Amino acid sequence: MAAAPLLLPSLAAPTARQHRRHQLQRTQLQRGSLASGALRPPLPRRRLAVSAVQETKEGEAKTAEEITEKYGLEFGLWKVFSSKEEEEGGEGRKKSRTDQAKELLAKYGGAYLATSISLSLVSFTLCYLLISAGVDVQDLLAKVGIVTGETGGKVGTFALAYAAHKAASPIRFPPTVALTPVVASWIGKIRKGGD
Structure with a gap:
């Protein structure tokens, strides 16, 4: 049986840069720099890592x-x-x-x-x-x-x-x-x- 790659997503932790940006926005919100109801800091983005897993196919052409x-x-x-x-x-x-x-x-x-x-x-x-x-x-x-x-x-x-x-x-x-x-x-x- 031949194998074909299957891509599966996995969640990665936020990077240090994203973490610092989120911390800065949180402190600005606490100090009142950002209007309390008008703007909310964006949620930290999670990076999507993709890993390959071998998957076998039954109906694959062989000859x-x-x-x-x-x-x-x-x-x-x-x-x-x-x-x-x-x-x-x-x-x-x-x-x-x-x-x-x-x-x-x-x-x-x-x-x-x-x-x-x-x-x-x-x-x-x-x-x-x-x-x-x-x-x-x-x-x-x-x-x-x-x-x-x-x-x-x-x-x-x-x-x-x-x-x-x-x-x-x-x-x-x-x-x-x-x-x-x-x-x-x-x-x-x-x-x-x-x-």
């Missing part, structure tokens, strides 16, 4: 196949090449890392490429049409948090669309990862139906 279906092809390949243990193959023999990677690429590689290329074509076409229509794509990307260079006046529409398309690749990555297992199952159904 490269499960990780690929849940998180995408890149994470499945990462699992294959970063794990120290080899997976069990048919007839009780162990599969090498190369064989595991070949199986993942055979099952999900085509689906990943189809999904990635399709989303890239849609993204580039959208960027090209927006720039042709006069929309400031650099400003739109800046609102999402992606900053592009100031080359707008020096290049053409195609180059601007390509630059905006490349800058938007972090936006395309999550849908590509999420749709790859769906496309792979769809391609698998087509292959089984065609046999």
Whole structure:
């Protein structure tokens, strides 16, 4: 079982600085510097300390196949090449890392490429049409948090669309990862139906 951190809050004692401030406010109140009913000194703030505790998860993906279906092809390949243990193959023999990677690429590689290329074509076409229509794509990307260079006046529409398309690749990555297992199952159904 793999372990995941669980954060639990615990209350910490007030710092010396907070304690001195509270003491000063209390003495001012006693001397009458603060109006007795108008202002009350704030209560001392307690700092919140966080500690990590290991928590085990029962339903966590363990094989490269499960990780690929849940998180995408890149994470499945990462699992294959970063794990120290080899997976069990048919007839009780162990599969090498190369064989595991070949199986993942055979099952999900085509689906990943189809999904990635399709989303890239849609993204580039959208960027090209927006720039042709006069929309400031650099400003739109800046609102999402992606900053592009100031080359707008020096290049053409195609180059601007390509630059905006490349800058938007972090936006395309999550849908590509999420749709790859769906496309792979769809391609698998087509292959089984065609046999």
